[in-house]
Amino acid sequence: MTPDELIQLRREKWHVSGNPVRTLEEARGFIESVGFCLLYPVSPPLPVPTFIGAWSGSDEQIPTQRQAYKDSRSNDATDLMVRLLRDKSAYEANLYDENNAFLLAGSVFPYFYALVGDRNPRQALLPGPRSPYSQLACDAYQIIQRKGPISKLKLLQELGKGVSLAVLDHSLVELWSKLRITRVDYDEREGSSWDVLYRWAPEAVSEGVNCSLNSALSALISKYLDCVIAADEGEIEGFLGKFVARSRVREAVNALLAARELSFLPLGHRSLIQVTQPQPARKSGTR
Numbered sequence: 580m581t582p583d584e585l586i587q588l589r590r591e592k593w594h595v596s597g598n599p600v601r602t603l604e605e606a607r608g609f610i611e612s613v614g615f616c617l618l619y620p621v622s623p624p625l626p627v628p629t630f631i632g633a634w635s636g637s638d639e640q641i642p643t644q645r646q647a648y649k650d651s652r653s654n655d656a657t658d659l660m661v662r663l664l665r666d667k668s669a670y671e672a673n674l675y676d677e678n679n680a681f682l683l684a685g686s687v688f689p690y691f692y693a694l695v696g697d698r699n700p701r702q703a704l705l706p707g708p709r710s711p712y713s714q715l716a717c718d719a720y721q722i723i724q725r726k727g728p729i730s731k732l733k734l735l736q737e738l739g740k741g742v743s744l745a746v747l748d749h750s751l752v753e754l755w756s757k758l759r760i761t762r763v764d765y766d767e768r769e770g771s772s773w774d775v776l777y778r779w780a781p782e783a784v785s786e787g788v789n790c791s792l793n794s795a796l797s798a799l800i801s802k803y804l805d806c807v808i809a810a811d812e813g814e815i816e817g818f819l820g821k822f823v824a825r826s827r828v829r830e831a832v833n834a835l836l837a838a839r840e841l842s843f844l845p846l847g848h849r850s851l852i853q854v855t856q857p858q859p860a861r862k863s864g865t866r
Contacts, residue, residue: 580809582847588808590638593628599636606659607668609633610684614802618660618680619644626807626814630682631656644679661765667780671762673755674821685783687802692787693795695822696758700777700784704759711757715742716750723760723773730769796823796831801840801854809844809851 590596592613600609610616616628620643631647632638634656647653660680663669670688672695674681683691704721706714715738722737723729729737735747751773754760763779764772777784787795796819803818804810810818815832816825832852835841842855 580844580846585808585846585851589626592806592808593638594633594636595628595638597636600633601659603659603662603666606633606663607666610663610669610682611686613684613806614687615681615683615806617675618657618682619647621675621679625818626810627818628806630660630680634659657765664762665764667783670780670783672758673752687799688780689783689786689790690795690798690802691822692758692784693790693792694799696776696784696787698788700759700775700788712753713750715746716753719747719750720754720759720775723754724775724778727760727774727778728763728772729774730766730772732769734773793831796827797835797840800828800831800835804841804852804854809846809853811849811851815852 587596591598593616594600594609600606613628616630616633617625618630620629620632620638620641622643629638629641631641631652635641635652642650642653660669660682663682664671668685669682670685670691672681672683672691704710704712704717706712706717710717712720718738719734722734726733726737731744731747731751735742735744738747751760755762758776760773761776761779762771763774766772799819800815803815807814812829812832816828819825819828832841836843836852839855841852844851844853
């Protein structure tokens with residue numbers, strides 16, 4: 580494989596070579612194929628597909644999150660993304676930026692939950708010096724648990740006077756980062772709607788709770804390599820290191836290499852890693 584061939588294989592898989600994703604069925608197929616993607620590109624560039632790129636069918640002059648408000652493609656791509664979330668064909672995580680969705684395919688999300696989510700998702704949240712949650716986050720969670728799905732505007736009203744939108748947003752991020760809640764819908768007037776994740780996606784959460792950390796990490800490494808075709812160790816650690824210690828990623832990659840589930844791929848002066856390809860069956864000789 581040459582560097583140009585690798586780029587072209589990625590472009591085709593990421594739907595940026597003139598093959599746009601426009602229907603819900605196409606979107607389901609895309610997210611299932613790549614496993615995960617960002618809504619918008621980030622800077623510096625990250626070797627991962629974007630949903631706006633797949634919707635456009637091109638990676639040229641696509642908007643960043645900051646440019647989205649003045650690009651008509653953003654609304655259409657976001658609408659299709661929200662349909663994926665409603666359909667539970669994809670799940671959203673707050674991994675890079677609150678306004679730049681990180682999407683995971685339904686089949687991949689339980690592995691992500693195993694590494695990031697709470698092993699006891701129904702446990703009550705209590706504030707305190709050792710708690711990762713503020714008092715407001717705990718109060719918001721109780722309301723979402725009792726009345727969700729609930730829009731941000733209605734949640735603000737339930738919390739009462741004295742709570743600003745900015746402070747509420749911070750509390751929602753606290754809960755979302757630990758996968759206690761998830762965005763399940765969006766309305767232009769009332770904003771995002773939230774629900775507790777274990778109620779919105781009970782099967783995915785249960786599968787994640789019962790998945791071992793090593794199995795989950797191995798599955799995500801393999802899926803990332805399937806998504807990008809091949810990558811070097813730094814790229815693998817850079818991506819997965821957003822939610823797992825890089826040292827653990829390195830250990831898992833080495834274990835998969837030792838088990839021959841991953842293998843090295845020479846590419847010019849670089850040595851990339853790929854999912855080991857099955858060897859073709861040998862034909863028996865004739866006598």
